Amino acid sequence: MAEKSSVEKARYDFKKAMQEIVNIRGHGTELISVYIPASKQISDVMAYLRDEYSQSSNIKSKSTMKNVQGAIDSIMSRLKTFKDIPENGIVIFCGEVPRAGDQTRMVQHVLNPPDAITAFLYRCDSQFFTEPLQSMLLDKKMYGLIAIDRQEATLGILSGNRIQVLSHFESMVPRKHRQGGQSAQRFERLIEIAAHEFFKKTGDKATDLFLDKAQDMLGILIGGPGATKDFFVKEGYLHHELQKKVVDTFDTGYTDEYGLKELVENAKDAIQDMDLVKEKALIQRLFSEIRKQDGGLSAYGEDIVREAVNLGAVDVLLLSEGLNKRRITVQCPNGHTYEQTVPDADEKCSCAVCGTTATIVKNNDLVDDFFELAETYNTDTEIISMDSEEGGMLMTAFGGIAAILRYKIQ
């Protein structure tokens, strides 16, 4: 699989699993979450779980006790399949989840987190404990941050949702109240020299801290009160490679660490736009093909796109994150086998040919199914979020499945 696509896929899988896990509620306190850092020995985790298992025999409700013990059992047998804990650790969610009627169903999710798990954690609750994972974004979007006025400057990095302060320093620019005896003109001149030195120092600091990361930065955000920040940008104190990355300036009340937080908050819309630039560009490329008289190099709709992928005719496959469907393979006792896309799938259904009760032998997320298919043709696949107007249109107007083609198909 193309490396880019596999990152897309891992991100999709993680997001998808999280969406499901976050919404699960148990009957009682019987859903288990286990966070295991890479440094932890599996044998220690096993010992911990055996202890929890024996303690659970004190649980008053028999059904809760049975479910907790079942979940611990299931986690332990899953852990036996691991030789070592992966680099970032693993997170296991396991428990009996209510289904229609009085039925329950055992769910188990084993996630490879995009960021490292640092502490071992065991929770048993009526919902899964997901907070530590919420802030982990698989593809780290990085921005440079500068908050500046004439008194101080703070430089930092926004990575995912985290703000890291890299440098903070004060200027030598005198405050506006003037010392007695100095001429106003001379004083103004001193202020301007000090300010120039301070802006230059800030620019140099930005070069030291940001230049080697500039390639990975989506942009640089500049904040501060008043006009100083705009002056700093306009007068070219930043290295030209960094200058190109400046998204915009934003008003903030402060220029310290808190100022960086304000900056990120106030730049939220601009950040969202930047994050979506690539997705928007792909959809716009698709739309410009669709607008051509003969439909250009576009295809949309599940069947046509599937056919185009099978012909090896797809340049970029576009799948909406909003596609909540299953691709199932059905087999009936009378020998009928077929594939079908459905909104939701149970284990059984009736055969579309003869009506007999049939078995679903394969049940895949539709996006996963397309991913697998595209993989065999080495086709570039992009998951499109619903966070932009273009992404929303892909879902509502084109059913969430489209392709930009290499060549026209009949």
Ligand code: ZN
């Ligand atoms: Zn049949």
